[in-house]
Amino acid sequence: GAVVSQHPSWVICKSGTSVKIECRSLDFQATTMFWYRQFPKQSLMLMATSNEGSKATYEQGVEKDKFLINHASLTLSTLTVTSAHPEDSSFYICSARDEAGGLFEQYFGPGTRLTVT
């Protein structure tokens, strides 16, 4: 099946710094990728939709200037958490939509654990 990777798998950063998370579709092209955030014992919350070659679409309540998304190619989307604070500590998961064959399946990455100290 299709594979989505994320890098890094975990990261620790100091408050006020920025951190970039990469999401790659390894064996398919994805015009649309998604970024989710998951706090402990909670469900996934969609943050934004990343569109190749255009601006990302953010969900209500998600600060676009804080969570910068770039989808520069059909296999790579990046999420940059700017000026991170401890409350940004969370599990960030991306997914990519495989539209080949009309199945429209979404494949999820393994997630990135962000800890802001």
Add this chain to the structure above:
Amino acid sequence: LAKTTQPISMDSYEGQEVNITCSHNNIATNDYITWYQQFPSQGPRFIIQGYKTKVTNEVASLFIPADRKSSTLSLPRVSLSDTAVYYCLVGDLASDYKLSFGAGTTVTVRA
């Protein structure tokens, strides 16, 4: 996106069959039903997807009644490694591709 309702948790023992029912009373004509499995600190994994009647693959079966207002995920002969959170999602795959995750069902399999 159709709202879904699932039990918060279910307990089972190894070798038993686990059935998780999801209610989606306002499912639309073009909506599909998809189930995902998530282990702690991992991304969700696709289990099965269906539109009506019954779908079976190597890991699970999905039963959907004629009115499509609910669906049941069936996990045959569970093992300890099936302990996870299971999410039921409903949506139009072609156009409504923003997945909305509910609370999910935490399935705990005991020896």
